[in-house]
Amino acid sequence: MAAGELFDMSGEVALITGGGTGIGFALARALAINGATVALAGNEPDSLQAAVEAIAACGGRAISVALDVRQDEMIVSAFDQVENALGPVGVLVNSAGIAHRDKATHLSRETFQNVMSVNVDSAFMVAQEAARRMIRDGRSGSIINVSSILSEVPVRQVAAYGTSKAALSHLTRCLALEWAKHNIRVNEIRPGWFDSALTDRFLKGPAAKVMASQTPLGRLGDFRDLDGAVLLLASKAGVYMTGSAITVDGGYSVNH
Structure with missing residues (x-):
């Protein structure tokens, strides 16, 4: 099978949580450019509308759907809206997430549970709704779940975030x-250090240069570096992959 056919997403409907910005938008754009309706x-x-327009400008087709992943009734409603507008969802990308940076001795139960609720509980509930349908x-x-290299690589002052991503990996x-047995494949992408709204607090000041210097390929990730991973997992090219994790981090994790 030629590469163009292997990675062709034509006819697929993909739902991307957190799809308005950052990594979520980047993954949505890659799918849309290769034929999926997202x-x-x-x-x-506002972010969602700007993202829809940006994908349209690239020749893709996209709609926006209101969703707070912490609200179960909104999850059901979002899938209903997508089905009614586009057809059944065949690809789900769980990209919605939050980060928190603080010393472990300062973490409150509320903060820890909030990170777990968005990054783990909500990812499960969205995946469950997709699988049920x-x-x-x-x-x-x-x-496709968006995890992190911090699911395996411990870093100071991100105990809640790292723990949530380890749980998401499992x-x-x-x-x-x-x-x-239902031919539903579940895989994950583990991004490394990408400059986004989620990592702003981690990469302020000299931290970005430090992280780039600790990465064997010598730079932070560019969102387009994720295109190949999401296309592999979403398309016919990855038809025999499930339970797999693709690390996209410029070698950072093997250096630590």
Whole structure:
């Protein structure tokens, strides 16, 4: 099969949580440029609208859907809206997430639980809704969770975030095992250091140069560096992959 056919996403409907900005938008754009119709889900209308327009400018097709991933009724409503407008979701990208930086001795229970709620609980609930509908309709599908190299590499003052991403990684494998019989593939992407709104607090001042210097390829990630990973996991090219993790970090994790 030629590369163009392997990675062709034509006819696929993809829902991307956190799709209005940062990594979520980058992954949505890659899918859209390669033929998928994408639904960008989030709770910031202005960002979502700008993202829809940016994808249209690249020749892709996108809609926006209001979604606070912490609200179960909004999850169901978002899938209903996408199905009604575009058809059943065949690709889900769980990219919505929050980060927190503080000394572990200063972390409150509320803060820790909030990070876990968005990064783990909500990712599970969104994946569950996607899988329920795929199983109901007898359709195969691809679920892609956006984790982090910090799921395995410990870094000071990010205990809540790192723990949440480690949990998401294990959740990915558990769901992959359980849903394989339905031909629903569940994989994850582990980005390294990318300059985004989520990492602003980590990469302020000299930190960006420090992290780049600790990365064997000598730079921070560019969002387009993620295109290949998401296309592999979402397309026919990755049809025999489930429970897998693709690390995109310029070698940072093997250097630590």
